[in-house]
Amino acid sequence: MNTKETVVQGALARDALGLGLRIPHYAHLFEHWPKVDYFEIISENFLGEALPPRRNLERVRERYAIVLHGVGLNLLGHAPLDEAYLDQLAALADHVDAPFVTDHLCWTGARGMTHHDLLPVPYVEDLVALAAERASYVQKRLGRPFGLENLSSYVEFRSSTLTEWEFYARAVRESGCWFMLDVNNIYVSSQNHGFDPERYLAAVDFSRVLQVHIAGHERQPNGTIIDTHDHPVSDPVWDLYRAAWRLGGPFPTLLEWDDKIPEMPVALAELEKAREFRG
Amino acid sequence: MSAGVVPPWLYVFQSRFTAMLRTPLDPSSGTFSPAPSRYDTELRHLALPSRKLGAAERLAVYNRQYWIRLFQCVQSAFPLTARLVGYFPFNGYVSRFLSEAPPRSWNIDQVPDGFETFLEKALAEERPARADREALLEAAALDVAWRRVFLAPPCDEFRPTAEDAARLTTGRLRPSAAVAILRERWALAALRARLVADASETTHPLPEQHPSPRAFALVRRPGGVGELSLAPLEARLFELLAGHPVSEALGLLEAECPEPERAALPANAQRWLARSVELGFWSGLE
Numbered sequence: 001m002n003t004k005e006t007v008v009q010g011a012l013a014r015d016a017l018g019l020g021l022r023i024p025h026y027a028h029l030f031e032h033w034p035k036v037d038y039f040e041i042i043s044e045n046f047l048g049e050a051l052p053p054r055r056n057l058e059r060v061r062e063r064y065a066i067v068l069h070g071v072g073l074n075l076l077g078h079a080p081l082d083e084a085y086l087d088q089l090a091a092l093a094d095h096v097d098a099p100f101v102t103d104h105l106c107w108t109g110a111r112g113m114t115h116h117d118l119l120p121v122p123y124v125e126d127l128v129a130l131a132a133e134r135a136s137y138v139q140k141r142l143g144r145p146f147g148l149e150n151l152s153s154y155v156e157f158r159s160s161t162l163t164e165w166e167f168y169a170r171a172v173r174e175s176g177c178w179f180m181l182d183v184n185n186i187y188v189s190s191q192n193h194g195f196d197p198e199r200y201l202a203a204v205d206f207s208r209v210l211q212v213h214i215a216g217h218e219r220q221p222n223g224t225i226i227d228t229h230d231h232p233v234s235d236p237v238w239d240l241y242r243a244a245w246r247l248g249g250p251f252p253t254l255l256e257w258d259d260k261i262p263e264m265p266v267a268l269a270e271l272e273k274a275r276e277f278r279g
Numbered sequence: 280m281s282a283g284v285v286p287p288w289l290y291v292f293q294s295r296f297t298a299m300l301r302t303p304l305d306p307s308s309g310t311f312s313p314a315p316s317r318y319d320t321e322l323r324h325l326a327l328p329s330r331k332l333g334a335a336e337r338l339a340v341y342n343r344q345y346w347i348r349l350f351q352c353v354q355s356a357f358p359l360t361a362r363l364v365g366y367f368p369f370n371g372y373v374s375r376f377l378s379e380a381p382p383r384s385w386n387i388d389q390v391p392d393g394f395e396t397f398l399e400k401a402l403a404e405e406r407p408a409r410a411d412r413e414a415l416l417e418a419a420a421l422d423v424a425w426r427r428v429f430l431a432p433p434c435d436e437f438r439p440t441a442e443d444a445a446r447l448t449t450g451r452l453r454p455s456a457a458v459a460i461l462r463e464r465w466a467l468a469a470l471r472a473r474l475v476a477d478a479s480e481t482t483h484p485l486p487e488q489h490p491s492p493r494a495f496a497l498v499r500r501p502g503g504v505g506e507l508s509l510a511p512l513e514a515r516l517f518e519l520l521a522g523h524p525v526s527e528a529l530g531l532l533e534a535e536c537p538e539p540e541r542a543a544l545p546a547n548a549q550r551w552l553a554r555s556v557e558l559g560f561w562s563g564l565e
Contacts, residue, residue: 072385
């Protein structure tokens with residue numbers, strides 16, 4: 001049902017530049033209303049009944065396009081999808097008329113508990129089928145394009161029979177959904193697991209890429225790279241972004257900055273750098 | 280509804296991973312650190328080592344991340360309490376609290392719910408000096424009230440019509456969820472306002488005790504949560520109004536009123552009531 005044309009006809013230009021909407025930026029945003037093509041909100045921050053997030057969202061949506069990015073869908077949890085959560089998510093997407101909604105191809109809770117983290121699975125055939133069926137259901141339920149984001153991960157499993165890029169490509173293709181491609185996550189996982197990130201990119205069907213995320217990360221003393229979103233985008237990630245653009249641009253590009261958040265003009269300047277890598 | 284075919288091994292895998300995530304961090308070194316030797320053997324076997332880390336050390340990244348995120352979540356909900364208790368012992372309480380009551384909602388704002396009750400129980404068992412315990416519980420109550428007021432849903436503000444005015448004395452005012460009436464024996468509200476603007480993580484000593492309890496209201500305004508000092512009897516009136524029809528609350532207040540303040544009470548009560556309506560303390564008349 002959702003084709004590339006659906007996205008093109010949405011509120012976003014195909015080469016749009018967007019920023020993750022964060023509370024420390026509100027003061028600057030509401031005073032200066034800077035030029036930015038769109039904002040991405042963390043869906044769960046706006047699903048509750050609390051007034052302040054809603055009031056801020058109303059102000060933002062009057063002037064900017066808003067897309068939704070979730071962290072709580074639990075798409076690959078052993079339990080059924082949470083229908084009450086989906087009701088709220090659909091209502092929020094309708095309310096802001098989101099051009100698309102994204103979440104992660106992962107699990108976030110089990111045995112009735114929620115872990116508030118994006119957790120990995122073994123990459124195996126029977127999970128492709130589960131992911132595809134559920135993602136397809138979510139897209140239909142939301143009535144708008146739904147994108148699956150690739151994780152940063154810190155462990156691999158002996159039982160995997162597919163590479164990460166095969167797993168994601170299959171899930172996207174078989175679900176009829178979209179790829180929310182995070183090039184920082186590709187880099188982080190490539191360093192943690194020792195694969196070639198360019199090989200990952202080469203396997204991506206860019207006609208199914210809904211949006212690309214860029215972000216910063218941090219290298220730990222033990223060599224592990226953690227997806228902290230608390231630094232500027234690193235040079236190797238910019239290089240990957242350039243490679244992605246050559247392979248499949250244009251695509252909407254979104255900068256995430258979630259910790260040690262700089263002043264908004266600094267974040268916007270970092271986002272603008274993306275134009276330099278679109279050659 | 281999309282059931283999807285869930286492979287049977289997924290429940291087992293996610294149960295083992297969950298147990299690993301929820302393995303409490305070990306505080307014995309003076310920082311909260313993962314203890315990979317305590318992880319499930321099957322899960323450790325399923326995880327692959329990398330060139331730099333063993334399988335269990337790779338899992339430990341998730342174990343640490345799980346707890347640190349939750350520590351930070353509860354710290355941010357209890358900023359005053361955390362600074363008074365000290366971050367390290369505070370995280371110890373959080374670890375015990377969440378070991379007993381794991382997060383169950385996608386809404387991370389709900390993670391700290393009930394922590395104040397846990398803390399009260401924990402402090403009762405530890406038997407610190409009575410004043411310290413009472414001050415910490417008062418701090419926790421202030422943190423809870425602040426968060427409740429800030430996160431309250433949109434509330435209608437009661438603006439009495441002529442019809443309302445006619446039944447004001449017999450009706451009962453419905454308190455707004457965006458307002459809290461509080462009393463403090465220690466100068467905690469002012470300290471809290473200072474500490475939330477201070478990035479330091481050092482333990483802060485308990486503030487001075489007031490000569491007599493101070494009453495105040497927390498009120499959500501467009502710019503944030505504001506504080507409004509209240510006369511003791513004014514605070515008492517609002518507490519009574521929350522549980523009784525207006526005329527009954529006024530009668531109870533009069534009965535409780537100290538003799539020297541009795542003569543001025545009718546005029547004061549009228550003024551306090553008018554001000555409370557003006558400031559949006561009430562969401563309706565029942």
